[in-house]
Amino acid sequence: MSRIGKAPISLPDKVEVSVSNGNLVTVKGPKATLTQQIDQDLKVSIEDGTLSISRPTDQKRHRSMHGLYRSLISNMVEGVSTGYTKELELVGVGYRADNQGQLLTLSLGYSHPVMFAVPDEVKLETITEKGKPPVVKLTSADKQLLGQIAAKIRKFRAPEPYKGKGIRFKGEEIRRKAGKTAAK
Numbered sequence: 001m002s003r004i005g006k007a008p009i010s011l012p013d014k015v016e017v018s019v020s021n022g023n024l025v026t027v028k029g030p031k032a033t034l035t036q037q038i039d040q041d042l043k044v045s046i047e048d049g050t051l052s053i054s055r056p057t058d059q060k061r062h063r064s065m066h067g068l069y070r071s072l073i074s075n076m077v078e079g080v081s082t083g084y085t086k087e088l089e090l091v092g093v094g095y096r097a098d099n100q101g102q103l104l105t106l107s108l109g110y111s112h113p114v115m116f117a118v119p120d121e122v123k124l125e126t127i128t129e130k131g132k133p134p135v136v137k138l139t140s141a142d143k144q145l146l147g148q149i150a151a152k153i154r155k156f157r158a159p160e161p162y163k164g165k166g167i168r169f170k171g172e173e174i175r176r177k178a179g180k181t182a183a184k
Contacts, residue, residue: 005066008050029080032141039065079141086150088136092165097126097134108157
């Protein structure tokens with residue numbers, strides 16, 4: 001029994017949700033407009049400022065789709081009303097981040113700078129303060145796209161367990177390992 005799928009989604013004042021033929025859900029808000037194709041078997045109903053999803057049977061496939069699509073629509077509603085933010089820290093000597101528009105340039109200890117073009121749906125900002133590691137701040141209404149872009153940037157230099165150098169999410173704890181002990 002999907003407890004996530006049963007929970008109704010309350011719609012904020014400035015958010016409009018419409019369901020077109022073929023179960024295409026469109027969510028419009030002050031930040032953006034997002035669309036998601038929903039499984040044909042599920043039924044989406046909007047009444048009195050709440051959105052609910054129902055499934056036809058208790059088959060395993062229907063139960064799993066019920067919770068999945070409810071979460072996706074909930075993320076869309078929150079994204080178009082408040083938005084999402086992810087921050088990445090560059091920890092390491094000489095690691096730098098700079099952006100020109102939507103082009104992110106990273107210096108990560110390689111022989112060349114790493115260039116990454118960020119999609120227009122994601123707002124990019126780099127923050128450099130003296131005495132603190134550089135920060136790449138990503139903001140978007142689409143939670144899936146934001147997470148995917150942040151993961152791609154992190155993959156350029158994932159944090160390593162011995163010195164802790166690399167690109168990490170802000171507040172992420174890196175499990176450290178002890179290095180080799182000195183020979184006696």
